[in-house]
Amino acid sequence: MAATFIQVGLADFERVFSMPRKDDPSRRAFELVRPPGSEAYYLCKLRTNEHGTLCVKVLTSVAADHASARDCGEDAIRACLYWQDKEGWEKGLGIAKRVNRSGGADRTAADVVLRALERAREVVECRGSFPACPQCGRPMVERKSARGAFHGCVAYPDCRGTRNIPLTPQKV
Numbered sequence: 001m002a003a004t005f006i007q008v009g010l011a012d013f014e015r016v017f018s019m020p021r022k023d024d025p026s027r028r029a030f031e032l033v034r035p036p037g038s039e040a041y042y043l044c045k046l047r048t049n050e051h052g053t054l055c056v057k058v059l060t061s062v063a064a065d066h067a068s069a070r071d072c073g074e075d076a077i078r079a080c081l082y083w084q085d086k087e088g089w090e091k092g093l094g095i096a097k098r099v100n101r102s103g104g105a106d107r108t109a110a111d112v113v114l115r116a117l118e119r120a121r122e123v124v125e126c127r128g129s130f131p132a133c134p135q136c137g138r139p140m141v142e143r144k145s146a147r148g149a150f151h152g153c154v155a156y157p158d159c160r161g162t163r164n165i166p167l168t169p170q171k172v
Helices: 010-017 109-129
Strands: 031-033 039-049 052-063 078-085 090-098 140-145 148-153 162-164
Touching: 010 031, 010 039, 010 052, 010 109, 039 109, 052 109, 078 109, 090 109
Parallel strands: none
Antiparallel strands: 031 039, 039 052, 052 078, 078 090, 140 148, 148 162
């Protein structure tokens, strides 16, 4: 059976992404953000400190002023892990899970959106691999040097915080 392109709109996303937060049921886990002239996305804040917020963005590929997503071949639904600084600076942390809008004839827009939610959950599980910088509290990412791998602050060169990555014992 040939794969078919599935059109997805904000109404489809709203049915799934309007779930309440576990720690505060009066608020949504994923906030809908509709920046003018850009695509709408959902934002889930994971960890906040005085420097910013570690969050998951689910990019919908729906223009903020339209109801439906881009056409076939312009697919961009994905879940990404981001750091948002208090000054408005954003840094992707290299974790991104793509969601294709194709499937068999029995697939629906709801299937696509549920896959987007599942990808967002996978990204949330990755947050533990980004320890907090000991100097400024921002996330740290793995970097490589001539002496090996280490964790370095995402705010480099403004912050030069580093941590050694513990070596795992080699099996013989």
